[in-house]
Amino acid sequence: MAPDDRPYHHGDLPAALLAAVDEVVRERGAAALTLREVARRAGVSHAAPAHHFGDKAGLLTAYATEGMHEMATRMAAARTQAADPGGVDALRLLTDTLGRLAVAYVAFAVEQPARFTVMFGSEQLHTDDPLYQAATEEAFEQLYAAVLEVRRDLQRDDPELMHAASGAWSVVHGFATLWLAGHLDERVTSVPPEQATAAALGAFGTTLFAAAGITP
Template sequence: MARQSYHHGDLRRAILDAAIEAIGESGPGAMSLRELARRVGVSHAAPQHHFGDKAGLLTAVACQGFELLADALTEAGGELLDVGTAYVDFAVTHRAHFDLMFQPKLYHADAPEVRAARERAGLALAGGLQRMPAGPGTASAHAPLAAWSIVHGFATLWLAGALPEDMGDDPAAAARPVIELLFARGG
C-alpha cells in the first residue's frame, strides 16, 4: 500500500525505515530503490541521491543493524548468558537487519562505518566470555567463535521455524539452556 507523499523532515531516515520494512516483507535481495521511493512518496531519484545505489542503501541498513546489535549486547551486561540471549532477542526483534547483516555480498562490507560497527558488536559479544564459567573449551582461542556460532545458529533456526515446537514462544528463554550447555563445567 502506498504511503502518503513525503513532505518534510528526515528523508534519509524515511527511506531507511521503508527499506527495513521492505526487507522484512521480502528479504534484502527483493528490495528496489524505485519501490522504496514509491513507498515513501518521493521521486525515484531521491533514494539514489541519499545512498547512491541499492548496495549503498543496504550498507546503511547493515551498519545500523550492527550498531543496534552492539547496543543490545552492551546493555545486556557482561555475563555470557545475558549477552547470548540478547543476541537471540535482537535477531527476533530486528529480523530485517539480522537477515541482511550476515549477507555481506549485498552491501559494502568493507565500508569503514560497517567495519567499525561490526567490530563494536563483536567486542560486545566477546565481552561475555570474560565472565564465563570455566569449562571445556573456554580457554580456547576458538571460544568466542563457538559462542557466536551457538547464539547465531540458534537465532537462525528460531527464525526459520526449524526448532521443535516444545521450545515455547520466548526465543531468549529457549536459547539460555542451549548456551549453558556448551560452556557447562566439565566434571
C-alpha cells in the same frame, strides 16, 4: 494531502529512506526489497535513493549498520546489567554475563528477523564499508569482553581469547540464524527466545561436559 505539499527538498531524505527500508523489509522480507518501492514509500523519485547511498547495496549497508549499532547497544546493556542473584539455572550459564549476552543476541534476531537477516546477508552488502565494519566490531567487542571476564587466565590479545570469543559468537549466531530460517524443531522455538536460548545452551553445555567425562 495534495502531491505538491511536498517540497522539492525533502529535509532528511536519508532517514526517511532508511525508515522505508525497514517498512518494506518487515512486510515483504529482505529479498523482495526494491529501490523503487523504497522511493515510492518515501514519496520521492526512483533515482533519489542512489544519490544518497550510491546503489542498492549501499542503502542496505546503511540499514544493516543501523541495526548493528542497535544490537551492540542492547548487548552492552545486557553485559553491564546486574546479575540476577536469585536464579541459578543450568550450569549457571544463563545468569552470568555471557548468558545474558547470548539471550540479548537471540532476542534481537527473533524480534527483528528481517533486519537481522539483512545485517548478515553479506551477498548484498558492501561488507568493506568502514562504518559497517566498525559497527560489527562494536557488537563483537561485547562478546570479547564478556569472555575475558570469565577467562581470567588470558591476556587481552591472547589468540585463545579470540578463539573462545569466536566460538561464543558462533553458537548464538548459529542459533539465531537457524531459528529464523525455520530449521529448528518446533519444540525449541515454541517458547520465548530467552527460554529457548537457555534450554539449548544449557543442554549443549551439559553435553560438552559429558563428552569430557565430567558430570556436574
